[in-house]
Amino acid sequence: MAGTSNEPRAARTTGSKSHPFQTGWTALAAVLMIFGGAMAILQGISAIAKDDVFVATRNYVFQFNLTGWGWIHLILGIVIVLAGCALFTGAFWARAVGVVLAGLGALANFLWLPHYPLWSIVLIAIDIFIIWALCAGPRSRQEV
Numbered sequence: 001m002a003g004t005s006n007e008p009r010a011a012r013t014t015g016s017k018s019h020p021f022q023t024g025w026t027a028l029a030a031v032l033m034i035f036g037g038a039m040a041i042l043q044g045i046s047a048i049a050k051d052d053v054f055v056a057t058r059n060y061v062f063q064f065n066l067t068g069w070g071w072i073h074l075i076l077g078i079v080i081v082l083a084g085c086a087l088f089t090g091a092f093w094a095r096a097v098g099v100v101l102a103g104l105g106a107l108a109n110f111l112w113l114p115h116y117p118l119w120s121i122v123l124i125a126i127d128i129f130i131i132w133a134l135c136a137g138p139r140s141r142q143e144v
Helices: 011-012 024-051 066-087 092-111 117-136
Strands: none
Touching: 024 066, 024 092, 024 117, 066 092, 092 117
16 A cells, blocks of 8 residues: 555654644643743733732842832743743744743742732742643654
8 A cells, every 4th residue: 555654653754844843741831831921921010010019028038129020020921921932833942941931930930929929839830830841842853
């Protein structure tokens, strides 16, 4: 029969074609990065516009102006959304940048814990899952 071979289907499809997603985890990580980045953008906008919405804890180790935190979250959120969109190309550099940015997002939300604990914990969990999903995928196209 023409077109049949004893090779597994995965081996036949990994020829010269370009696959935008190496695994489904990368696609999920991209969607979660866009979602987490959008949440960070909203977090930053709310801290910049109305910094009296958040409760400021006295004697917290990391004292910082809420407006300053708002700008940090806004800029980091925009960069995370852009990196999430870049993950849709399937480029390895986008995965590496995604891991670094998700780590920075988790760190920023950890430092944001006294101001909005529930939101921060949810975003930290999303960032940790993004790091896992991007690191769990295959390392190169030869492993697919």
